[in-house]
Amino acid sequence: MTPYTYEYPRPAVTVDCLVGSFDGHRMHILLIQRDREPFQGSWALPGGFIGIDEPLEEAARRELAEETGLKMEKLAQFRAYGDPGRDPRGRTVAVVFYGFCPWENRQVQGGDDARQANWFPWDAVPPLAFDHEVILSDFRGFLRREVKVVPFGQELLPKKFPRSLLVELYTAVLGDRRVGEELAARVVRLGVVVETSPPARGKVGKERWYRFDLRQYRVWQKEGFPLVGSGRGSRKTSTRRKRG
Incomplete structure (x- = not known):
């Protein structure tokens, strides 16, 4: 054991991607159909395990490109999900990233361990694997708050x-x-x-x-936008936490 090796159990780390698009009337989310167990045949967010020397955002871009063919440079970190029972294969922690794709660039194709990739309206999403329904619900709530302040x-x-x-x-x-x-x-x-x-x-x-x-x-x-009633010229912002 080297001086830098910890004795504690280590969970696997994965990345998942929330990619939204807008067709002029409805918001859509990009999903992949899994071609492997667990949840083979189920729909899920694009994502997978990170490489041992791979930065998180780079892993997210790679997994997105491998599973959907979509290449995105701009992704932002959303949240981490680590419920002990979220993955039947064992202890995993998922770091979730999000981004947005213009509708005219929506062409996708399943690859790697994704049987297919497709866009679904937010109000017509099929049952999702793992805890991805929770993640998507959290993201929609986040976005509803976010659009009001930035x-x-x-x-x-x-x-x-x-x-x-x-x-x-x-x-x-x-x-x-x-x-x-x-x-x-x-x-x-x-x-x-x-x-x-x-x-x-x-x-x-x-x-x-x-x-x-x-x-x-x-x-x-x-x-951040000024609080309602604070005046157009005011720089008083909402209580939203600013990004670093």
Whole structure:
């Protein structure tokens, strides 16, 4: 035994990936159908075991690419799940990452130990393996809170979009059109999105078109939106914990 070897039992460490997309009306989640036991034939989040010398985020990107063909550079750490009974193979701790994929880049294909990969609407997800239903439920709750306090949608909407599409996105996440309308109006007031010219091609009608102001997007992403009623110019933020 070397001086750096611990005598304690060591759980296996895995990574799982929550990848969301938006088709213009509904939010979708990317799932794979397992081709191995346990839970062979069941749907699950993409993921797997990390390599001994592999950083966590790198492992998440690798597993996502191997099992779905989807390559994503931008993933953020969500939470860790370590209930002793979560995996029938033994003690595992899963570190979960999340990211968002534009709908036009949604092409996926099962690979490695995934029989197939597919997108499912959030309200039509099949039974999931392991504790992945809990993970997905936690993530949806997290996102419903998150969109109210920081900018959201840059990865999901086109460069130019009508206000109605912004409302649809927020409604899809929040499950409430009235709140979606209010939130869309608020991000316009805060300058997260600004009015722009309509696209050169296609039918645009009379609706106003917007784009994200990336400078303001980053400002509010760092500081958090001001509390309701604190004034537009206030930098007083929500009680949300800031990211490092």
